[in-house]
Amino acid sequence: MGAQLRLLRRRxxxxxxxxxxxxxxxxxxxxxxxxxQQRMQAALPYEREITRAVTGVVSNAASVDHPLxxxxxxxxxxxxxxxxxxxGFCGGFNANVLREAEALRGxxxxxxxxxxxxxxxxxxxxxxxxxxxxMGGNWVGFSRKPAYADAKEIATTLxxxxxxxxxxDEIHIVSTEFVSMLSQNVVVKRVLPLEVEETEATDTTxxxxxxxxxxxxxxxxxxxxxxxxxxxxxxxLLQSAASEEAARRRAxxxxxxxxxxxxxxxxxEMNQARQAEITQEISxxxxxxxxxxxxxxxxx
Amino acid sequence: xxxxxVGVVSPExxxxxxxxxxxxxxxxxxxxxxxxxxxxxxxxxxxxxxLRVKREGEGDLVAAVHGGFIxxxxxxxxxxxxxxxxxxxxxxxxxxDALDRxxxxxxxxxxxxxxxxxxxxxxxxxxxxxxxx
Numbered sequence: 368m369g370a371q372l373r374l375l376r377r378r379x380x381x382x383x384x385x386x387x388x389x390x391x392x393x394x395x396x397x398x399x400x401x402x403x404q405q406r407m408q409a410a411l412p413y414e415r416e417i418t419r420a421v422t423g424v425v426s427n428a429a430s431v432d433h434p435l436x437x438x439x440x441x442x443x444x445x446x447x448x449x450x451x452x453x454x455g456f457c458g459g460f461n462a463n464v465l466r467e468a469e470a471l472r473g474x475x476x477x478x479x480x481x482x483x484x485x486x487x488x489x490x491x492x493x494x495x496x497x498x499x500x501x502m503g504g505n506w507v508g509f510s511r512k513p514a515y516a517d518a519k520e521i522a523t524t525l526x527x528x529x530x531x532x533x534x535x536d537e538i539h540i541v542s543t544e545f546v547s548m549l550s551q552n553v554v555v556k557r558v559l560p561l562e563v564e565e566t567e568a569t570d571t572t573x574x575x576x577x578x579x580x581x582x583x584x585x586x587x588x589x590x591x592x593x594x595x596x597x598x599x600x601x602x603x604l605l606q607s608a609a610s611e612e613a614a615r616r617r618a619x620x621x622x623x624x625x626x627x628x629x630x631x632x633x634x635x636e637m638n639q640a641r642q643a644e645i646t647q648e649i650s651x652x653x654x655x656x657x658x659x660x661x662x663x664x665x666x667x
Numbered sequence: 668x669x670x671x672x673v674g675v676v677s678p679e680x681x682x683x684x685x686x687x688x689x690x691x692x693x694x695x696x697x698x699x700x701x702x703x704x705x706x707x708x709x710x711x712x713x714x715x716x717x718l719r720v721k722r723e724g725e726g727d728l729v730a731a732v733h734g735g736f737i738x739x740x741x742x743x744x745x746x747x748x749x750x751x752x753x754x755x756x757x758x759x760x761x762x763x764d765a766l767d768r769x770x771x772x773x774x775x776x777x778x779x780x781x782x783x784x785x786x787x788x789x790x791x792x793x794x795x796x797x798x799x800x
Contacts, residue, residue, distance in 0.1 A: 409680040416676055416745045420709060420738045515678040515749075578740070581694045581710030590711050591736060594749070601678055 372644065375637040379630055386626035392456060393619035396612045399511070400548065403609035406512075407545065410605055414598050421595045423578050424588050425561070433585070435529070435592045438560045439536040445480045446503055446525060446535035447471060448558075450542035450603055451491030452611040453510040458618030460543065460551075460611055461490040467553040468541045475539075483535055485525060487517075487604070503528060503535070511608055518601035525600075526593055529559055538596075542603040543610035549617075551610035558599050561592070669703040673720055675730060675746045682751050683728065689721040690744050692737050699737070707740040715787030717794050718746060729754035731795035733788050750788075754795035762792040 425436070449468045451461045472482045483503040486492050488510045495502050504524045509517045528534035538559040544552045580587045674684040690701040693716035699708070712735045720728040735748035766789035772782040 406679070410678060412674065412681045413676040413678045413747060416674070416738070416747050417736075420736060420745075420747065423707075423709060423738065423740070518678075578707045578709045578738075581699065581708060582696045586695075587709050587711055587736070591709075594735075594747070598678060 372637060372640050375633055375640060379633045379637065382626050382629050382633065386623055386630065389619045389622040389626060393616055393623055396616035396619060400609060400612040400616060403511075403605070403612050404545075407602075407605045407609055410602060414602050417591070417595050417598050421561075421591060424580075424584060424591060433588050433592060435526070435559055435596075436561045436588075442480060442536035444483055444535045445475045445537040445539065446483050446485055446528060447475075448485045448487070448521065448525065448538065448540045448542075448600065448603075449491050450540065450607040451486065451488030451494075451510070452607070453489040453507055455490060456618060457611055457615035458621075460614035460618075461488070461494070463553050464541055464543060465491065465494055467555060471539060471541060471555050475537075480537070483528075485521070487521065509604075510611060513601065513604035513608055515597070515601055518604055519597050522593060522597040522600050525559075526596060540600065540603050542607045543614075545606045545609040545613065548613055551613055556599075556603075558596055561595075669742055671701065671703055671742050671744050673744045673746070675718065675720075675732075675748065675751055677748050677751045682730065682748070682753060683720075685722075687720045687722050687728070687744075690737075690746075691719040691721070692716065692732070692746065693718075694737065701737075701739050701744055703742050705739050705742075707738075709736065709738045711735075712737055712746070712748070714784055715791040717791050718748075718751075729795045729797070731757065731788070731791040733791065752792060752795065754797060757792045757796040759793065759796050759798060762789050762796070763798075765789040766793065 447468060449464060451464050455461070468484070472484075475482050484495060484500060485504045486495055486502050487506045489507045492502070492505045492507055495505075504521070506517065506521060525535075525538050529536070529538060537557065540556045540558055542554060542556075544554045546552060670686040670688065671690060672684075673687045673690055675682040676684075688702070692699055692701075692710070693713050694710035695713055696710070699710060701708070712732055714734050716732050718730045718732045720730075722728065730748075731752045731754070732746060732748040733750040735746065735751070738745045738747070766786060769782045769786035769789060773786060776782070
């Protein structure tokens with residue numbers, strides 16, 4: 368009995384220290400979500416403006432043919448940028464992204480395309496290397512706090528490969544979109560070739576102004592489009608960073624809750640064991656005393 | 668007179684926004700001055716340019732802008748810079764240091780394109796801070 372009691376005490380202690388760790392992780396994640404959200408907000412004006420500018424150029428100069436806007440006739444390879452996190456402890460976050468990426472891979476393969484994955488985040492890279500999947504590129508070390516330079520580096524690699532005749536012909540991004548603290552969705556977006564939404568102009572009452580270009584529409588587009596791709600990737604990275612922290616907070620919260628529940632159950636069990644031990648001791652003492660008393664009575 | 672609504676944004680944050688009477692920027696074709704009622708323009712800015720925003724009753728707002736675009740439509744001016752810094756935020760000592768280093772590496776290697784850009788940026792930052800270069 369004594370051994371069981373000691374065992375339970377030891378287990379409670381270990382669960383308690385685990386709960387302490389997960390609780391701390393939860394609090395850290397909560398404070399990081401706020402910062403990640405602020406960074407997301409700060410990046411919004413730029414993204415909005417650059418999208419407007421791209422819409423302006425494309426709707427003004429429909430005749431502009433740019434390699435980045437034109438869909439290749441016989442696409443053979445598709446690049447998929449998969450945005451995952453560097454560290455774990457975030458529940459199903461990476462599993463969800465990777466599952467969606469696999470679904471997209473199947474879809475693209477059914478169209479007869481070879482899929483080249485480009486991966487950011489240590490978890491995604493490990494996932495691919497473990498399966499011996501060749502990657503077109505991988506980047507790690509900034510999933511929690513992506514800088515614009517990181518997005519630029521990724522965009523440059525993707526665009527170079529896109530412009531290359533033997534490179535990729537389409538670029539898709541699989542990442543997690545931050546909707547709110549409680550809800551994050553995995554989204555798949557096609558970045559290149561650009562989807563020029565012609566319906567948009569007729570839907571909105573605002574007619575896009577007729578732009579003059581300095582120096583020419585082609586030159587503007589030439590430098591605008593890479594920036595636009597960079598901005599899209601940067602947004603995906605920022606959203607993913609915020610979502611990662613939100614997923615981590617939720618995972619750590621349920622871990623803490625589970626640990627507390629376990630502590631409650633174990634404490635109950637321990638109390639029972641202790642009580643049983645005490646009861647047994649008492650009955651042994653009483654039994655022993657009775658036996659002694661009986662023996663003494665027998666002698667007289 | 669109508670005013671311009673100006674926004675200077677970089678990918679990581681909004682640098683400045685407010686009203687102004689005139690905006691002067693440097694595109695790859697040359698300097699461009701924008702006043703209210705300007706026709707819609709979309710221009711590519713040079714690497715290491717200085718943006719000047721003229722405001723009534725206040726001093727000019729000066730910023731070092733490296734690459735990016737200026738877009739003008741309906742009295743709204745957006746400057747989309749890859750990297751931008753307000754003149755008042757520039758660390759003059761650091762910029763001078765960067766300029767010296769860039770010039771040293773240009774002297775060592777004439778075809779050092781990175782150093783040339785670095786030097787341009789440092790000069791723009793110093794000019795934005797009101798220093799003579």
